[in-house]
Amino acid sequence: MQSLAVHHIGLAVADLADAIETYTVLLGGTLEHREVLADQGVEAASVVFGSSRIELLAPTGADTPVGRFLTKRGPGMHHVAYEVDDVAGALADLASAGAELIDTVPRRGLFGLQVAFIHPDAVHGVLTEVVAVARVT
């Protein structure tokens, strides 16, 4: 597949307001967007640094994907997302290369973007996302 750039770095945090303050006041980023995705059990905020983006992810409860991650590993780095032109095309390339996929078809991710996740076992232990900037509705 052809990645155009790192789209964002996803971080799991316990307290979203506190994390937003750290990334804006302490590190000097700018809050871009904030959104609750109840069906994914996450409240997310994006903080930009120039053309780079940090995605802060706080669970809406303990029995959610990010909640279980926090219980198991504590707060910290969660995933890396790469921007591609075409998520379905990227998934086809990855599958033909034998990479294990979590999402075999694109789905709606945060902020209305089309995304899919690749299994960490295919990328040296890093949960990896591909994302297309064109929004889906």
Place this chain on the structure above:
Amino acid sequence: MQSLAVHHIGLAVADLADAIETYTVLLGGTLEHREVLADQGVEAASVVFGSSRIELLAPTGADTPVGRFLTKRGPGMHHVAYEVDDVAGALADLASAGAELIDTVPRRGLFGLQVAFIHPDAVHGVLTEVVAVARVT
């Protein structure tokens, strides 16, 4: 402090050649640089995706910082580095805000850049680096 951008994402890997292949062939990045830093116990390679950069870090032995990280946590995300104009100024800002620092003065990092590390406890569990693009010799 004022971060200009994410400079790179640092990933701990067990096999550098295999990881370079994953990030260039599977994900479509371009190998930028490769270097052994014997005194830091690491062999590093940077892979770029547009204006974004992944730094792959393989230990030169088990009893090194990255070697111990791999033993404890396995391969995966290691740190996030932010570009600043002035590392010493950033450290002064961080210290005055009460952030715990690993490096209280700038030091030479990979590829001859001036760097310093901030303790993960100050940044919601994320080992965080500040880096100035001007090289030190």
